[in-house]
Amino acid sequence: MDDLAIIDEIYTTFEDDQVESEPYERQVADAARNVAQKLHLVNQICQSEEQHINEMEYFLYYYLDPIDAWIHEAQNADTFQKYPGLCSEKALIDLFQITKQITKSHQELFRGLKERLDMWGPTQFISDIFANFFERTSAYENYLNICPSTIVTIDTLYKRSSAFTKFMDVRQNNEIIALVRMEEKFAQRESEWKAIIKDRIAHIRVLEASWSIQDNPASVTIARRLYITGLLTRVDVSNPQSTQDTRTYLLYNDIFMYCQKIKPTNTNKKEGNDKLFYKGIINLRQAEITPLSAENITKMVKVKKASALSTFIRKSSADSQSQNATEAVVVYGFEIHANEASLEGITALRGDGLGVAYTVPGHKAGNGSKRLYIMKTQTEAEQNAWISLLRKTSLLMTRKR
Secondary structure, three states: OOOOHHHOOOOOOOHHHHHHOOOOHHHHHHHHHHHHHHHHHHHHHHHHHHHHHHHHHHHHHHHHHHHHHOOOOOHHHHHHHHOOOOOOHHHHHHHHHHHHHHHHHHHHHHHHHHHHHHHHHHHHHHHHHHHHHHHOOHHHHHHHHHHHHOOOOOOOOHOOHHHHHHHHHHHHHHHHHHHHHHHHHHHHHHHHHHHHHHHHHHHHHHHHHHEEOOOOOOOOOOOOOOOEEEEEEEEEEOEEEOOOOOOEEEEEEOOEEEEEOOOOOOOOOOOOOOEEEEEEEEOOOOEEEEEHHHHHHHHHHHHHHHHHHHHHOOOHHHHHHHHHHHHHOOOEEEEEEEEEOHHHHHHHOOOOOOOOOOOOOOOOOOOOEEEEHHHEEOOOHHHHHHHHHHHHHHHHHHOOO
16 A cells, blocks of 8 residues: 555556567557456446445434434433443444544545546546545544444443433334335335226227227227227137137227228228228127037037048048047137117117217117127137126126116
């Protein structure tokens, strides 16, 4: 530590003869490497200093500042007079003052290094900053010297002064209680925000669907929400193997409707072929939504078995494993036993009063006849999601009058 100017050297070697004998390019490369390493180290020092300063400031704010204030309260003076050999007021005061000095020294070191970093260059000097900091490190020696007396004093106060014990417990408990309450509030807010955000997204989806679907009867209202959309395949019991009737279904909180893609023409090719137009509704009021019945699953699986068997006959016996794999077909989907919607509801829905005063489809009880809709999904997760939301919507619509 006799000569801190060595910090400012730009060469990594201290053998002058070797430096002079090396090629100039090598010297430049070494100097550049050394400058880069020094910059990296200074950045690391700044980061560690900033963290250390924060911890010291927390220590002062949450513990030493309150203890210093407690020491100077008149009603606590007798405590130190009762136990002069074990309880040193001076030790606590010195602890407070020395900690402030150490914190200030690190703040000045950090501030000086940050200023040099802002004007950094290959020949930037920083040795003076460390020299100034070194002059202040004697505070650490003083800190270590008072530690024994400070530890005994704090232990004595805890054991023999109920006022000090209560004071410290209140300080600690207040901080802990505040943190616990804050955590509880954030947890509560997170739960509330999740529900609100989910609801607002469902509302925005109503707006998006209203704009993107031609002749969409589900206009945007304050209460309408769009729960789920997706492709569903409607199964015809007379021809269960057919997958032609695959359409986009949209489940609102008061409408269950389906759409079809607009076929591309010369006029709309530029717009893309993913546009949809409204095709119809399924009445969910007083509807029954159930998983696929065993009978209908058997019908669909039998068809697949027959198809696989025909393929097997046409192929060689080496394809038997493929045929067995085909037999193990898993079908996902659900059934809707729905009331037929009344014609009045549909007429009003498509009338000129759209969005102002029309009967929402599904709010009519229907004409009394039941209709079975068998829907297939791609996965079990889709099946469960649709069943859950359809039942929820059906219950809401059935309760409305």
